[in-house]
Amino acid sequence: MSTRRLLVLGLLVSALVAGVLSYYASGRPDGLTHVAQSLGFAGTARGSVTSGSPLADYSVAGVDDARLSGGVAGLVGVAVTGLLMAGLVLLLRRRRPRSED
Amino acid sequence: MHVPDGFLDAPTSVGTAVVAAGVVAACLVRSARHELTDRSAPLAGLVAVFVFAAQMVTFPVGAGTSGHLLGGVLAAVLVGPATATLCLTVVVTVQAFLFADGGVSALGTNVLLMGVVAVWVGYGAFRVALALLPRRLASVSVAAGVGALVSVPVAALAFVGLYAVGGAAPIPLASLAAVMTGWHVVIGIGEAAITVLAVTSVVAARPDLVHGAQGRLPALELRTPEPVR
Numbered sequence: 001m002s003t004r005r006l007l008v009l010g011l012l013v014s015a016l017v018a019g020v021l022s023y024y025a026s027g028r029p030d031g032l033t034h035v036a037q038s039l040g041f042a043g044t045a046r047g048s049v050t051s052g053s054p055l056a057d058y059s060v061a062g063v064d065d066a067r068l069s070g071g072v073a074g075l076v077g078v079a080v081t082g083l084l085m086a087g088l089v090l091l092l093r094r095r096r097p098r099s100e101d
Numbered sequence: 102m103h104v105p106d107g108f109l110d111a112p113t114s115v116g117t118a119v120v121a122a123g124v125v126a127a128c129l130v131r132s133a134r135h136e137l138t139d140r141s142a143p144l145a146g147l148v149a150v151f152v153f154a155a156q157m158v159t160f161p162v163g164a165g166t167s168g169h170l171l172g173g174v175l176a177a178v179l180v181g182p183a184t185a186t187l188c189l190t191v192v193v194t195v196q197a198f199l200f201a202d203g204g205v206s207a208l209g210t211n212v213l214l215m216g217v218v219a220v221w222v223g224y225g226a227f228r229v230a231l232a233l234l235p236r237r238l239a240s241v242s243v244a245a246g247v248g249a250l251v252s253v254p255v256a257a258l259a260f261v262g263l264y265a266v267g268g269a270a271p272i273p274l275a276s277l278a279a280v281m282t283g284w285h286v287v288i289g290i291g292e293a294a295i296t297v298l299a300v301t302s303v304v305a306a307r308p309d310l311v312h313g314a315q316g317r318l319p320a321l322e323l324r325t326p327e328p329v330r
Binding site for chain 2: 001003006007009010011013014015017018021022024025026027028029030031032033034035036038039040041044045046047048049050051053055056057058073074076077078080081082084085086088089092093
């Protein structure tokens, strides 16, 4: 399989996972939150300063349909993560002479 | 696993941020010098994207709680541990700023737990398991599963350690350690399953790109003689 094909396939799978499969994620509190609740220190958590973000809690502000809202938020996250990591990798690759491969 | 603001006091959060920044800086150098190659670089971007996507899909664990992939060992086996730290740092940062998942003041803590402890301890366990398993390509997936399984409770215990230093509430540490480990061993099974699936898929498609498979490729692919000039 060519690297390009692997990349396209991997991005497609990631987009499906973040954009579609994420709707079926468990709504229960995660392990740490659950432990904090059962041991009684969940109340010490403060709301994030970014809780006003239009994408807070993996939903798009103003979009009521949960499937659409979560799906779009997931796709935006995939795009931003991909761009940031690609930029970082390019930067790191440029800082050194070309390797033998 | 994402620690919100407020669980740890300010000095501890500053401390974890300083340590995390130091490790990330070292990983930038190590990744560029020893891990990223022109051939494998695209995989690093893909791994960060997949870890972000997979972390969204929380799976139910027992009664009343859930877990999600950390992805530290998945990333470390595919693109190398230093690059994995960078991947997880990007993911956790995007989550904190864009999605309000994990506190901003707890960003250093979350990078330390998921991007450093889970990655490097899990990768160490992967290496040990790989050394003990038969020298076959399939062993890479199995060892990755072992590393993934180990990485989750270890990260949970690292949180307990931080809580011992600067926890906001006086919680008995023994019971905190016990319940954190208990739940996260179960979550670790899910971590191992997803990690084995992902590593096996990439190994099947392009074993030559997989960092953890170096030295495990079929001999014929390794020995390409230099042309005589």
